[in-house]
Amino acid sequence: MVRTRNGRHNREDGVKRNALQDRLMENQQKILLYETILEHLDVGIHVINQCGETVVYNATMSKLECCNADEMLDKNLLSAMPHLTEDTSTLFTALRTGRALNNRQQTYINAHGQQVVTVNSTTPLQIGGRVFGALEIAKDITFIQELAETVMNLQEKLFHCKKGTVSNGHHPNTRYVITDILGESAAMKTALSYAVRAARTASNILIYGETGTGKELFAQSIHNLSPRKNQPFVAINCAALPEQLLEGLLFGTTKGAFTGAVDRPGLFEQASGGTLLLDELNSMNLNLQAKLLRVLQENSLRRVGGVNEVPINVRVIGTMNMEPAEAIQEKRLREDLFYRLGVMTINTPPLRDRKEDIAAYTAAFIGKYNPLLGIRVQGIAAEVKDVFRRYAWPGNVRELQHAIEGAMNLIDDEAEIQFHHLPMAFRANLVDALQLKRENLRQELMSFDRPLTDQREAMEKKLIAAALAVAGDNITKAAERLGLTRQVLQYKLKKYKLK
Incomplete structure (x- = not known):
């Protein structure tokens, strides 16, 4: 019995030792894991x-x-x-x-x-x-700080050197005027008319649109058309800098505000009397947006670490690459800041919605790069025109410009841009877009598991329901929207059991 008991105890001790060794090994592995993570x-x-x-x-x-x-x-x-x-x-x-x-x-x-x-x-x-x-x-952020301060110093020197001088309608910090904006489409004409009207006032402006649609071009053009055209135009990309650095750049700093801080005016003060462009505003931290809102409301600011109010006279133009409602919903734009900044809003339409403007842009870019590259391209081939018309242009006007520039670099003595001149990356995008379109069509065809009549009735039912919703359940108004008589609509409502 004693021998059996001792044997059992020995086995239990062995199990405990093994469990302890396993735990030690597990802890050592965790320590090694944490050390590796810290070092990388x-x-x-x-x-x-x-x-x-x-x-x-x-x-x-x-x-x-x-x-x-x-x-x-x-x-x-x-x-x-x-x-x-x-x-x-x-x-x-x-x-x-x-x-x-x-x-x-x-x-x-x-x-x-x-x-x-x-x-x-x-x-x-x-x-x-x-x-x-x-x-x-x-x-x-040493490099970013040094770069930002260099830009601020150069910008300040440039303004003081050229203060009051405007040549050909341009402020020294800008390149574009309203006549540089091309487009005969209805969407572009609407945006241009808003820009012209906005230039007459001192109200803040919010410009929104996809990347590559020319938001900064609009901002510079508005400034150069406004009574502030002889005053500074200062631009800052809100996505390029961390919050703490951006705050100091915008509002300025006071000596002692943080270790190493010096007395320095911010971009608001540098833009005094002129225009401050806040590019990619929706990338700005919400806390900093609250401070920006106060400045816009009070027309004064406090430098970081300061106690004195500094009066400002600056028109602010904000740009975003998404719609304001979407930015507010996603908590990327404060709603109160939108109401204060978006006194006037301008939407720069995407190129896919105004393909009638492609010809004007193409001619302008060819005219720009001909003297730069020493060639004499006269236009684009019919095949390329067809490709441009069918393509969705996710990169908008900027993508079109790069496609034209890339093609003209491959031309020898031809008079037209042919398909094989287009950049390889652009042609790869075309192939990807075509494949995606084919796949979507294939999926749609596979979803047709009901007869065409049933599909048509389902669509008709949706359209009638939508018309009723827009018309506030008024049958007469809904019938007018659908191009039907009241009697026919009542028949369909009864048929589809919609009312």
Whole structure:
């Protein structure tokens, strides 16, 4: 009995040891997994313990701060970074206060004396309400900051150098006037008439349309047709910059607003008296949109970190690559900002809805590239005209321009652009579009599992229901919409049991 009992105990101990070894192995694998993830993230990760000593410092943070991990790990942060203090370090601030610091822009000197600009999010690490460390996630925006400041400086110098000078109807920062916008289609004529009317006023404008439909061309043309044409035209792409940097660029900064901040006017102040174009407005963070709304309402702003109100006189033109209603529904545009900014709205129609304009664009692009390329192309072949007419042009006018330019680079002494001159990428798009069209048609044919009569009646039923809805259930008005007599419509309503 004793021997049996001891054997059972030994087996149980062996099972426990195996379970413990399996758990240790699992934990080791998890640690290796987490370490691998940390080392391959494209953001800097820095963690300190409750004593302020660095316990995690990944490769991206090491590259960002130009410090080896050995210089930071297991060392007090303030000793490794002598320029920091407990008050200026966001990690120590989070450790001391127990509060998170989100999206803070910082400009600081690293351990090797190099200036670094980052956007940081720092959070305290807690267990049971007790702070045992702090985590910082940093993204390097040094290059973006330098590029943005260079653009601002050049733009400011350009304006001061050419202030008050307008040649051929152009402001120095613009290239287009209203006569540069081509198009004889009804949709384009409507957009142009709105642009001409908008130019007369000082109201803000929202221009929306697909990529490649000429939204910035409209914005520049409106400015050059307006009473503000002798004043600055300043443009910024809202999708190209992080929120913290964009805010400083728009509203300006005050010395001390954040580490490394200087007194600098923003784009609103640089555009004083003129026009500010906010391209891809729907890419702007909603919090920043709220601040923009306040500026538009008050006609004044506060620089980042400032307390004084700066009056502004700027007309704002916003552009979006989607319809306002869709942007509002998807939480990409504040509804109150739309009402403030979209005093006038202009829709730049897609090329597929105005293919009668293709001929004018084609002639204009050929005329543009002939002298540039030293050739004498007179037009496009009938086959190419047919292709252009059938194609859906997802890239709109910009895609057409690239197709013409690409084709003219392949021409020798021919007078017309032939199909084989078209760029290979464009021809590949044509093939893809044709295949998609054929597949959609095939799917439609496969769905016809009922006789044609039944299909026709189903469609007729839908159209009648839609007409009734539009007419508010008024049979006479619905009949007029459908081109039927009241008696015939009543017969069909009874037949389809719609009323």
